Amino acid sequence: MMHYRGLLSAAWDGPVTVAESPHPPLPAELELQALWFSGAFGRDFQDDSGATVRIVQFGEWNRSAGPDFLHAAAEIGAVLKEGPVELDLRPSDWEAHGHGADPAFEETILHVVFGSSGAESFTRTAGHRRVSRVTISRQQIEEALLRPRRETAIARPGRCVRPLGDMPAIAVASLLREAATHRAALKAARFLRTADAHGRDAALYQAVAETLGYRANALPMRLLAQRMPVAALRESNGQTEALLFGAAGFLSPDLHEKAPADTREHLRALWDTWWKARGRWESSHAIPWKAGGQRPANHPHRRVAALAALAKDWPKFRKLAFSRPLDVKGLISYLSKLDDPFWTKRHTLSSTTTARPVALFGKARAIELLANHLFPLALHEDEPFENYLKLPAGAINEHVLRCAIRLFGSEEAAATWLKKAAHHQAMIQI
Incomplete structure (x- = not known):
């Protein structure tokens, strides 16, 4: 039976199947x-x-x-x-x-x-x-970064295509469990390093900000969470939304003048609050937001709004996030119902209202938060793996689908293993 640690050893140390390739470039x-x-x-x-x-x-x-x-x-x-x-x-x-x-x-x-x-x-x-x-x-x-030591681990095209395609289901399940456990341990270690540096609340706050950013704005959201820490928001006396939008660089003195009439009072209030606080929090180094190429519901303004809503209700969210055993149903229900009167039918600070309500957080993001941050920490703190395995997969993104096809040969062949969040994480890890 194939074991994940053995697979790692073979991948990095095997002289035949692996060819050295250049290190990936440094991040920005x-x-x-x-x-x-x-x-x-x-x-x-x-x-x-x-x-x-x-x-x-x-x-x-x-x-x-x-x-x-x-x-x-x-x-x-x-x-x-x-x-x-x-x-x-x-x-x-x-x-x-x-x-x-x-x-x-x-x-x-x-x-x-x-x-x-x-x-x-x-x-x-x-x-x-x-x-x-x-x-x-x-x-x-x-x-x-939780990424491999090399950009590629094959010597010739096709060498590692569908390595799991012919394995018995029991062997695949065992391998995926080991890989998911390994990946969770790496993610828990990352969370704990941040907690060691800044405290558990700051680590959770940065993790949820990164999750809200999706792929395009994960780094900008983490930067915002670092520049406007949750401890400061908890002491801000009702200024949370203004401080976050101001620190994000989304407020200006004339924003309300260009906005629809029904938003002007709210936007003016945000600016008036930020104007008084910006000497402490405003940065000359702009956060590199990406607004293009995304669904309107994922616009950075809405991501910041969701973070603000959580920060305003932090004790309740914190209790659910750190519950043991992890209260998965309670957390998903809470995040799915997260709301803000201003953002129920708006995509941006100055947009017109939408015909239908738009979820501020949503179930798919809740599952991503659980799979990438909360379950890894819970497993480190003795949560049974079986609880993790019960977590259904969220949306099957392009990255997961590419991994599944590479490992099993086709989406159809991988279908059994695309239903659980833990298996998604395992396939990415492998």
Whole structure:
């Protein structure tokens, strides 16, 4: 019988079936910054001098010019240092970007990079003070992204087409269970690293924001959740919606003037609230939203509205999300009924009303949240796998369908294994 760990070993170490291929390209710097801030790379490192580095506090996003993160704290060697942290793709970017001559970087305590420039160098400030440098390895990046070490794992086209197509059903079920368990463990570890860095509430908030973003806006939604933390929203005294839409960059002083008459009062109220708070929260670094090529119901405005609705009802949502055993029916019912009077029949802040109500969260997103974040954490905390296996699959997206056809030869042959969310995760993992 094929076992998942054996399959992994054969895939990465087998000399015949696998050919080396180039590493996938590095993610964009903004995504690497978001991963760093979330704690996805961990807390403990070693700098370029061999000293141990432990991140005590990841700080906060810089909203203007200067280092990427402010008010961070790190134990470097035996010394606690507080100050900014700068991230660059390469060590040479520090000088190439002019940081070494910029007084704004003088107090930087840590320079984080994601590759080597080849020649030996060190990071120094305008005052010629050496700054500890930490290099994040390719393996750390790929583990944080939950993606394989190589872009491809076959030597010739067709080599691994339908490897599960002729396996007995009992063997397929066993393999998929192992793969789903393995993937869930990786996802739980990622959640727990964020929880270690910022607390369980922040980890849950970032996870649900990422889920709401779908594929196109997962990173922008996570960035928004990092820049406008749930702890601040819980203390905002009814300003949640204005703070989130303002931090997202969706509010302007004349927005209400261009909007339909029945929305103007609401939009003006949002702006008036944001105008008073934006000095604390507004960033000069725009979030890269993608509005094109999506269903109107998935417009970024609606995604932010759903996050705001959850933040306003956080204690109830939190209780359901962390329930043990996981209250799947209760959570799906709660999220499916999540509502906001303004957004019931609107796609954007300034759109006209729709003929029919539009779900703010919806069952499919609820299942994605459960499969990608909540069940992995619950399994780590001793939830029976059988409970996970009961979770029905949501929509069969293109990624899952491609994996199923690759593994079983056709959609029809894979049909039995396309009904459960756990099996979707397993096929993606394999």
